[in-house]
Amino acid sequence: MPAADPTPVLLRGADRAAFAVAFTARLRRAGLPAGITETDDLVRALAASPPVSRTALYWTARVALVRRHADLAVFDRVFAAVFDDGPPLPLSRSAVPPSRRDDTVNVAVPGSGDEAVSGGDGLPWATLPPVVAADETPADGGPLVPDLRPSELAALSGQPFEDLDAVQTAALGEALRDTLTRWPHRRGRRYAAHPAGRRVALRPTIARARRTGWEAVGVVRERPVPRPRRVVMLCDVSESMRAQAAGCLQLMRAFATVADAEVFAFATRLTRLTVPLRHTSPAEAVEQAGAAVGDRFGGTRIAAGIGALLDSHHGQSVRGGVVIVASDGWDSDPPERMSAVMARLRRRAYRIIWLNPRAGAPGWTPAVGGMAAALPFCDRLLPAATFADLTRAVLHLQEVAGRR
Incomplete structure (x- = not known):
């Protein structure tokens, strides 16, 4: 016969359903809104994780029954009254669940019978700490309160492209794709x-x-x-756009996979990247796109690239569509050619949006010849220095492109 489990289990031999019904009934009488759903959650939680100690039972019941932070005081008072044979539990203001992060320190829970609880066995949320002044910090070795941290992606989206590594850029690119949940339509x-x-x-x-x-x-x-409105995006991959090329490439992939857009890259010549960027694997898509662009991080010929698009058979995709140009405006072609090409593009396109990574800088003015020549033909000039700027540009495009 198999050996008996030496680990003591609380409520061994007791009816879990009867215990859950009686405990939730007592909580309701005390003012905590615990109904049938919460009772069923407690029964399932006790079946999935049998409590090995009073502390484990406390956290299991608290996860299953408490929905609001204001109910923690009632729960702690009722739990201590039911299990009054043990030491009193701390009040909700000081009972802080251990963090799930592996790099945090251990959290000591007084009255639990255990010296410390490791960081991997805590709750999936963090209890809000009380507002304590600097001179009121308890010095009796109480529980340590972990600081609440913002979302990692939200924090990284405001950093410049040159401060992000390849993994962070790919993660933010997937988040940018999720922003394109809908796309404006035109009348068919x-x-x-x-x-x-x-x-x-x-x-x-x-x-x-x-x-x-x-x-x-x-x-x-x-x-x-x-019918969905056509989107055409041209991205500058010259030397002056080296830091922003990775972020703009993620935006191009988002348009190519979600909005069925035509995307092109240009430095000294135009390269179509629609097919490589539609690959299901993000890493493979970026690798194929990088291999296809042979003139990247070189000179810049913006007017020649836009003219090559209008002269090719892909120029019909511009008609009635939204054209997005991502460039800083540094162009080796004369401004007169830029004006002529943008005038042709203006006659075909429905909207022209220019994304300039320097447009968000304080006091910036389009003093470059190419940018100054193209600006009169653009509907909007938007900044594109971070992923947060690209997300706001996508939201703006979804709003503007749907107007009649």
């Missing part, structure tokens, strides 16, 4: 039946009139079927 040429339509659909109306002696009792209306 096809029509479909809809109660809010303004035009009468003749064929469905006549077909329905056959049932009523050719009297059009019910009129069927129709409206245009919306």
Whole structure:
């Protein structure tokens, strides 16, 4: 026969359901809103993790029954009253669950019977610490309160691109893709039946009139079927855009995979990156895109790149679409050529958005010849120095591109 488990289990042989019902009933009488759902959660929690000590039972019941921070005092008072044979538990203001991070210090819980609880057995949230002045810090060796930290991605999104490594850039790129949950549409040429339509659909109306002696009792209306608006993005990968190239590449992949956009990179010549960036693997997509661009981190010919796009068969994708140009405006072509090319682009595109990494700097003005020549033909000039700027640009594009 197998040997008996030497670990003592609290409530051994007791009915878990009866204990949960009685305990939640006592909590309700004390003012804590614990109903059938919370009782069932406590029964399941006790079955999944049988309590080996009074402290383990305390945390299991607290996780299953407490939903609000204001109810912790009631829970602690009722729990101490039920298990009054043990030492009193600390009040909710000082009972802090241990952190789940491995690099945090151990948290001592007074009255638990254990000297310390390691950082891997704590709750999935952190209890808000009380507001204590610097001179009121307890010196009796009480529990250490871990500081609440912001989201890692939210903290990294405000840092410049040159301060991020490859792993952080890829993670922020996936978060940028999640921002593109929807994309604006334009009015299509096809029509479909809809109660809010303004035009009468003749064929469905006549077909329905056959049932009523050719009297059009019910009129069927129709409206245009919306179609996604085309997006075309051109990204500058020259030497002056070396630090921002990785972030703009993630934005291009987000547009290519979610918005079905056409994306291009240019330095001294134009390179189409739509097919490589649509790869299912982010690392493979970035590697293939880097291999396809042979003139990166060199000179810059913005006007020549835009002109090559308009002269190619991909120039038809610009018609009626949203064109996004990510560049700092440094161009070796003369400003007159930039003005002529942007005028052609303005006649075809629905909106032209220019993303400049230096546009968010205080006191910045478009003094560069290429940027100054292109600015009169742009609808908006937005900063693009961080992933937070790219996220705001995406949200702006979703709003502006949907306007008629």
